[in-house]
Amino acid sequence: MAGYRMWDDDGARQIVGGLAHLEGATLPILHALQGEFGYVDAKAVPLIADALNLSRAEVHGTISFYHDFKTAPPVGRVVKLCRAEACQALGCETLVAQLERDHGIRVDGQSATDAVAVETVYCLGNCALGPSALVDGALIGRVDAQRLAELCGLVSAAQ
Amino acid sequence: MSAPTAPVRVFIPVDAAALSVGAEAVAQAVSREAAARGITIDLVRNGSRGMLWLEPLVEVETPQGRIAYGPVAARDVAGLVDAGLVQGGEHPLRLGLVDDLDWMKRQQRLTFARTGVIDPLSLSDYRAHDGLAGLKAALALTGAEIVEIVRASGLRGRGGAGFPTGIKWKTVHDARADQKYIVCNADEGDSGTFADRMLFEGDPFLTIEGMVIAAIAVGATRGYIYLRSEYPHAYRTMQRAILKAEQAGILGDSVLGSAHAFHLEVRLGAGAYICGEETSLLESLEGKRGVVRAKPPIPALKGLFGQPTIVNNVLSFAAVPWILQHGAQVYADFGVGRSRGTLPVQLGGNVRRGGLIELAFGISLREIIEDLGGGTLSGRPIRAVQVGGPLGAYLTAAQLNVAMDYEALAAIKGMLGHGGIVVFDDSVDMAQQARFAFAFCAKESCGKCTPCRIGATRGVETMDKIIAGTERPKNLAILRDLSKLMTDASLCAMGGLTPNPVLSALDHFPEDFDRPAGPAKNWPLAAE
Numbered sequence: 222m223a224g225y226r227m228w229d230d231d232g233a234r235q236i237v238g239g240l241a242h243l244e245g246a247t248l249p250i251l252h253a254l255q256g257e258f259g260y261v262d263a264k265a266v267p268l269i270a271d272a273l274n275l276s277r278a279e280v281h282g283t284i285s286f287y288h289d290f291k292t293a294p295p296v297g298r299v300v301k302l303c304r305a306e307a308c309q310a311l312g313c314e315t316l317v318a319q320l321e322r323d324h325g326i327r328v329d330g331q332s333a334t335d336a337v338a339v340e341t342v343y344c345l346g347n348c349a350l351g352p353s354a355l356v357d358g359a360l361i362g363r364v365d366a367q368r369l370a371e372l373c374g375l376v377s378a379a380q
Numbered sequence: 381m382s383a384p385t386a387p388v389r390v391f392i393p394v395d396a397a398a399l400s401v402g403a404e405a406v407a408q409a410v411s412r413e414a415a416a417r418g419i420t421i422d423l424v425r426n427g428s429r430g431m432l433w434l435e436p437l438v439e440v441e442t443p444q445g446r447i448a449y450g451p452v453a454a455r456d457v458a459g460l461v462d463a464g465l466v467q468g469g470e471h472p473l474r475l476g477l478v479d480d481l482d483w484m485k486r487q488q489r490l491t492f493a494r495t496g497v498i499d500p501l502s503l504s505d506y507r508a509h510d511g512l513a514g515l516k517a518a519l520a521l522t523g524a525e526i527v528e529i530v531r532a533s534g535l536r537g538r539g540g541a542g543f544p545t546g547i548k549w550k551t552v553h554d555a556r557a558d559q560k561y562i563v564c565n566a567d568e569g570d571s572g573t574f575a576d577r578m579l580f581e582g583d584p585f586l587t588i589e590g591m592v593i594a595a596i597a598v599g600a601t602r603g604y605i606y607l608r609s610e611y612p613h614a615y616r617t618m619q620r621a622i623l624k625a626e627q628a629g630i631l632g633d634s635v636l637g638s639a640h641a642f643h644l645e646v647r648l649g650a651g652a653y654i655c656g657e658e659t660s661l662l663e664s665l666e667g668k669r670g671v672v673r674a675k676p677p678i679p680a681l682k683g684l685f686g687q688p689t690i691v692n693n694v695l696s697f698a699a700v701p702w703i704l705q706h707g708a709q710v711y712a713d714f715g716v717g718r719s720r721g722t723l724p725v726q727l728g729g730n731v732r733r734g735g736l737i738e739l740a741f742g743i744s745l746r747e748i749i750e751d752l753g754g755g756t757l758s759g760r761p762i763r764a765v766q767v768g769g770p771l772g773a774y775l776t777a778a779q780l781n782v783a784m785d786y787e788a789l790a791a792i793k794g795m796l797g798h799g800g801i802v803v804f805d806d807s808v809d810m811a812q813q814a815r816f817a818f819a820f821c822a823k824e825s826c827g828k829c830t831p832c833r834i835g836a837t838r839g840v841e842t843m844d845k846i847i848a849g850t851e852r853p854k855n856l857a858i859l860r861d862l863s864k865l866m867t868d869a870s871l872c873a874m875g876g877l878t879p880n881p882v883l884s885a886l887d888h889f890p891e892d893f894d895r896p897a898g899p900a901k902n903w904p905l906a907a908e
Contacts, residue, residue: 244666245667246667248649248664248665249648251650252648252650275667282668282669283667283669286652286669286671287670288650289609289651290650305571305770305820306802306816307729307800307802309804309813309816310730310802311729311730343569343571343820344568344571344610345610345611346576346610347397348571348573348574348728349433349574349731349734350432350435350734351728353400358612359399360397363400
């Protein structure tokens with residue numbers, strides 16, 4: 222995804238140093254690194270461990286526990302599709318099946334294209350206007366197959 | 381052209397749900413079309429009224445009151461302005477006075493009194509609508525007096541467990557420590573719930589005020605809001621609200637000039653459902669894996685960084701300012717039995733009119749889903765309703781007369797949870813829903829206790845065999861045995877309650893567990 226800087230150790234060290242004073246600083250640091258670089262590079266582990274006086278195992282454990290933190294740079298656009306119950310009630314699983322059948326894109330899996338990754342998310346808090354998706358921080362409601370294909374950049378927006 | 385009168389106030393929500401169906405484009409169109417006609421307006425970006433099927437809802441302030449139009453699409457705006465939008469003119473989308481709409485009239489909005497009404501980040505709006513009245517009342521009381529008022533109000537934790545808030549506060553109040561913490565659980569992960577999000581986006585100062593009152597009551601000087609990362613809009617709004625509250629002296633070294641200090645930060649979760657469990661949330665705030673802690677010790681005595689900590693849900697904190705302002709008894713007069721006060725109900729899923737409804741405890745599910753909600757969106761019959769999030773039971777259409785209160789739902793093996801209701805029509809396959817309950821638990825389990833970590837995966841496998849028609853009687857027996865084990869032996873509610881949706885699906889919809897196994901017994905691809 223465009224908009225992220227290439228990983229650099231000095232930049233990362235600055236971010237870590239700027240937040241290390243916080244109580245329980247690990248998550249704020251990880252969010253800040255991911256916000257800057259699009260992911261958390263393995264080289265961040267010793268940096269954070271040093272700054273917070275933690276073991277590398279503890280830092281690695283935290284990174285690997287949370288679904289949000291990525292350990293490789295994102296290659297394409299990321300579409301987060303809600304697949305929790307309220308969106309299931311409005312057919313989100315049908316959308317998932319159609320996406321694979323019509324476009325070869327597997328949610329949370331290997332797809333025919335690298336241009337977009339569709340990820341499962343459980344609840345975006347838009348349960349009265351589902352199915353819902355989150356793209357670049359924008360919440361989209363009443364998603365149908367056409368709209369999902371647009372969000373994935375597979376077809377241009379109809380209007 | 382335009383007379384030099386005060387510009388008309390036009391309200392268009394900045395709530396994420398409204399934005400999800402085009403409120404931003406509508407706001408831009410209204411500004412543009414008004415300017416093109418030389419009409420000066422004061423465009424206020426409010427929260428949502430909770431009538432989500434009417435979003436984007438545009439309101440105009442008139443001498444008679446606020447007149448609503450909705451749902452408005454950007455392409456409707458030019459016509460609306462020509463029809464005299466700013467005077468509340470006639471138009472097919474005109475709904476009339478907001479306060480006269482049936483949805484609004486039937487509610488008792490205490491917590492959500494301001495949401496959708498005011499500019500969320502305007503402290504002068506907040507003050508003009510009774511904001512800070514509860515905090516000012518609290519500042520005249522001792523900590524013990526505040527705790528007693530909260531206890532007497534009958535307020536119970538709105539996160540799901542329903543533990544009496546006053547008792548939790550008293551425990552922290554009586555604990556002796558150099559540092560105490562106030563932690564707000566805004567990890568609203570249950571599908572079908574969005575009240576915390578709407579409140580943060582529509583009236584963020586209310587939760588801040590409730591937390592400050594809690595801090596004064598128990599002598600805490602630091603607080604954290606743990607907010608899920610799936611809510612970027614709420615995060616931004618709350619960050620800005622905290623900054624404004626600091627500038628206004630509501631937060632900081634001296635709360636409203638008093639001797640009380642309270643510092644507040646909002647922290648983001650990272651996509652882990654389990655972090656809504658309070659001990660897991662505390663671990664996460666400390667920067668660790670969100671692994672559940674064994675209790676005791678309870679967080680009220682050993683919570684964040686081992687210090688006495690109040691952990692309450694957003695809606696619990698948000699109820700407190702009203703209680704302090706109006707008195708414990710007035711609040712307790714709402715509700716039934718041991719469920720006192722009001723409950724913000726969230727109606728979603730396959731429903732025609734979904735949204736937020738705040739009501740005294742005791743209304744029936746049927747009134748909410750059929751009268752207010754208007755039945756299913758698809759127009760097909762209601763088959764199942766899940767109340768209380770992914771760990772709540774599935775109820776049948778025949779059970780909808782149950783009252784929305786903690787005990788009445790528990791009596792039919794249901795659960796109120798955080799007040800979310802998800803409606804399914806007759807196309808739902810309940811065996812698949814049961815399988816999903818296990819799959820969700822397998823994905824979101826913290827992994828600490830074996831019944832949850834292993835049981836959820838075994839549950840998925842067992843459901844797959846049942847769906848495939850393999851030795852059904854034997855596998856159904858395994859399913860019940862496994863469910864009993866998870867219920868009895870899991871460390872927290874995640875593993876302990878996952879059998880709720882599973883067994884309720886099996887008990888109420890046995891036919892779905894006994895269908896001939898066919899090829900591609902997955903989700904139907906047809907429909908549209």
